[in-house]
Amino acid sequence: MRRSMLFPPLLALLPAALANDKAAPPTTGNPQGAQYIAALPSGSVSGSVVASSTFNGTGVNLQISLSGLPGQGGPFQYHIHENPVAPHGSCSSVGEHVDPYRVGDLVPCDQNKPQDCQVGDLSGKHGLVNTTNYASNYIDKYVSTAVDSPAFVGNRSLVVHYSNKTIITCANFTMEGMPAPAGNVSDDTLSPPAASPAPAVSSAGNSSSSPTALVLSDAAGPTSKTSTLSGSAAMSSSRIATGLGPANVSTSSTSAAQSPAEA
Template sequence: MKISVVAFSLLSAVALAQTTGQLGDAAVVNNNPAGVSYQAVLPERANTNIRGYITGTSNANGTGVQWNLNIYGLPDASLGPFLYHIHDQPVPANGNCTATLAHLDPYIRGERPPCDRSRPQTCQVGDLSGKYGDIPATGTYQTSYLDLFTSTRQGPASFFGNRSVVIHTANTTRLTCANFQLVSSGSNATTSSTGGGAVGSPTVTSPPIATYTGAAAQKLVSGAAVVAGLLAFAL
């Protein structure tokens, strides 16, 4: 009996370690500038009818980001439910969704095991559908929620304004993608591309935002490319 208890405890510890990033759990962002808003508008593409927008706006008290989604034109229900994530890199001018690399993951958590919605701080920062629900295969989808771990202030690695959003099928095929663009600078927005973040939050220099036009659907980037992207991001 004692051996079983010890074994169970060890397995529990391993499971916990697997769902916590190499740099720890995601930190709550509590210094977002008031009223700053970024929006990704899904473009017209020859390969998909998916349209809509995803908007992230600083919470009124500066803690976290209020997210609003309005997505329509979803494809055949057999391809869903649909996943969506903030990806580490912007979409290039040619519209290649694979070039956005892996999910925004500053704490180096990885995609496996899947996100535990009851403990969102242990999930990848960019795994919005993992934390708050996939897009159901209903043709149209609207939702809003508060995420405590994303930043509208340039500098912290949890800043998403220079990145992109990608929508996937249930098997992770990339259907469409779009860059976040600043739509409201708020009353206290800053323009510095470096600086400290929330306690425990790694910082990076912000890459430029790119614009693009449509392109064919892209497959999930290979495991090697994901690892390379994550390691480069962590350095």
């Protein structure tokens, strides 16, 4: 009798215990000044996601910039996936969403309970993309820039999807100041982006007059400023690492609708 009276209350507590096990804790102690950038490769869809430590080390500030999304196939989703893009360039190597607390995706993410969502489900926690050009800036309390955290973004990838989960494009998160891997591709193809030729040098040691575009950054983070140099200044510019800041985003919508790829 006594055993039968205790057993139902224990069963009632079990679902709550399981739910607490799946809740993601806010990340703290993120290193000040740490920044990781996923710059999408050039293609029909462009943009970037910049993940930066907050001033107090709690959570991560995310700057989202996407442009050229298809006119059909939305609303679009974007996630942090557990694996980087492989050197051969296929987005199929990225694995599942970052989900260190085993939430799974059987239950849709509730924006009112982000702690119960998959850590990498950024669009689930902060809103799907319903336009061809999208920009947003928010703090995600459950992502981390600390290397030893299970929610670390630095060794992961950004993936943009159609609503049916078909991959549109992907890119690796890289630390500011490091070149993006050659494996960043668009539309899940195997062709890496072509390298830009180095400026020609004349016999007098001066470079050719072809202009060189630079993406500038400052202490506050990358900017969209572009500077055009020529002559000997262009020669010096070849020493500067490019591609660190968010891609310039066009404010115009796509002119032609694009149908989703086959799942």
